[in-house]
Amino acid sequence: MIKIGLLGLGTVGSGVYEIIxxxxxKLKKATGKNIEISKILVRDKNKDRGLNIDQSILTENADEIINDPNIDIIVEVMGGIDKAYSYISKSLKNGKHVVTANKAVISLHIDELHNLAKENNKGLLFEASVGGGIPVIKGLKEAIKINDVDNIKGILNGTTNFILSKMCDENLSFDEALDLAHKLGYAEADPTDDVEGYDAARKISILASLAFNTNASISDVMCRGITSISPLDIKNFKLMGLVAKLIGSATIDGNEFSASVEPILVDESAPFASVKDAFNIVSVEGCTVGELQFYGQGAGKDPTANAVVTDIIDIINESYKEYEYICNDSIKSGGTKLFKGNYYMRVSPNNVNEIPKIVNNLNKSGLEFKVIESDKDLVLITEQISSDQMEAIMNDLDLPQNSYSYLRIESNNISSIHDIDFGNTDSFAM
Amino acid sequence: MIKIGLLGLGTVGSGVYEIIxxxxxKLKKATGKNIEISKILVRDKNKDRGLNIDQSILTENADEIINDPNIDIIVEVMGGIDKAYSYISKSLKNGKHVVTANKAVISLHIDELHNLAKENNKGLLFEASVGGGIPVIKGLKEAIKINDVDNIKGILNGTTNFILSKMCDENLSFDEALDLAHKLGYAEADPTDDVEGYDAARKISILASLAFNTNASISDVMCRGITSISPLDIKNFKLMGLVAKLIGSATIDGNEFSASVEPILVDESAPFASVKDAFNIVSVEGCTVGELQFYGQGAGKDPTANAVVTDIIDIINESYKEYEYICNDSIKSGGTKLFKGNYYMRVSPNNVNEIPKIVNNLNKSGLEFKVIESDKDLVLITEQISSDQMEAIMNDLDLPQNSYSYLRIESNNISSIHDIDFGNTDSFAM
Known part of the structure; x- marks a missing residue:
């Protein structure tokens, strides 16, 4: 009998409880063991959860679980940061395996917690922290056994993907799409974490850390959200055959890696463009296996709980031992210089007389670009340029907030500004 | 030291040799063991392979490998059926683990070979037999640990996907696209196995067997290829916003399953539509995890060899023991009755006077349908109908070979004949 202590009985916790x-x-067949949830940490023991749970296994005191010598595995699905971190850390020290869905804690403490797990000869798994039900961490760990993985990228946040899908497919503005996301329960009351890309940044930091044997912290991830994308942009993207997606990317060259979360333009026929609404996708590029993509539900009770239970199985079967995370301190962030591409850029100044000045400043920067529209809004495509150079240029332009957008183009059809069909520029930016 | 006997040193065999x-x-880190290829079966010991292999490990006699008590794992990548089957079977009896890329042998003998492996307490893995480098068999086995998987489908053949991509994106005819596939090495000298769907049928039979705990033989897979799809069809598909893909599908209801390989029309914005050229994709639908998709290179030396070496790692780590295939004899094929949808149908009779007769016969069958074009070619969309009923109707029509095509529509936008935009019917079939 394997005894599990469950920290948290919210959406994911209830899902885990129900699956077990x-x-x-099925679980007996997969592990050869009977699995039982023997204690559950809740905030309020008396709240009715409709789960028909034996009240005696509920507790409001985490120590009763973490210090229980009979409990083998701690499953942390309570969310938050400080308390969750402290419970995970104590559980490992107490010689318990830990499964968590907590991307914030893992992103912040990936190296330290792995070391704790190793010292105590225990497993620490967190499949549910990235991509919900998609087995992407396992897929990445498998790939790494044979491959150097130099590139990894993904649509990692369902809320923003829902908003961008609605903006693109139903011509909603950002605000209208956000309202709809709120109504349908796809967005938090305060959507900042999602729409500014911070949620996706935590996830790409975890993936980059595993892929590159480094400790990619959230501050290593250049982060730009989707709030500046306007209906005019969406119209222009369509004319170019491109789709905007909020993509977390990480790439490595030698001992330096780049990581970012930013809206990127992909071909409308590309696999990433077909990922709609709250679905997620992750692409892993290995040196022998080539590109692999993993797609599925990036959130939701059952898929996320499924990922948690998969980890529990891997703990019991000891297959967590097949992959060891070793942080190589010589591998460091090199800013965003490894990302390179043509950029789409739009500026909508309050006064159109600003446009020649902006064009002039851009010319002075030495950047080559092709202006598509310059009557009311300035719309242009740049030459191929590295991300850090583009960020510097945009900084220097010092444009008023919310008056502009710029997105890197990752297209098989566009590799230079001459590939854009300028015969159609009359249709742009009208 | 783990000793491997390699049967075959063609494309995949060379790839396996090079990775090891x-x-x-990396392999030492993943398994804790040193791995060595100690003997290799080749047809001609004296052929120069440019691999700088110690000649003394080459042999033309399979028994020298299969009967070698020092060899732990047999890797069969020689292809063919009878000999490969006999070697795999003997190796298991001799107490050796087996890794194979042989879809034909696994599809034919999945139950028997698993039983042999079990009797001898050895592993039998075959990740490379389906989807090249994509970890789809592992992904499926993982899903099954928790989920009932009731639906599985995939683009499983790179040759036909390349041909359909070229027909669709570059307006080539089937013959022109096949010629191009030959030139680029994507098609065999005799392309029958690919274009008629037999290759994909072996793969979906393997996936269905694993997903449903049954022995889905190739004769349980209704198989229709892509040779009948004409440029006129491709044009019509585009007008409807649909893309034709050769899809292997399997679904189960109670104790009956349906399996097929056939061209299917999907939305041009669907993930499957974005799978181009020689890439493969597999979708697995689980009861808790929801839909997962796995995408990657479906063939090629390095990706396929990567899958073989992944299996070798799982043999050494004994993680193959986590999943047990048990064939449940009560689960049987129920023909294709579980597949249902609207069908696109085109008939191009030699004599247009045939058209009213065909329409009349269709009316007599009781089928509801909407004619889109009937001047030169007959083009129509049927009501939702099950696949076995549609096959029966097509049989009864008894049309001359190569004069017609029909494809089921799997669309989120079209669920009845009224969803087709008939305002545009003037553009059809011109």
Missing amino acids: RDKKD | RDKKD
């Missing part, structure tokens, strides 16, 4: 309750036979 | 030679450190 309802899939006893 | 060049990735010693």
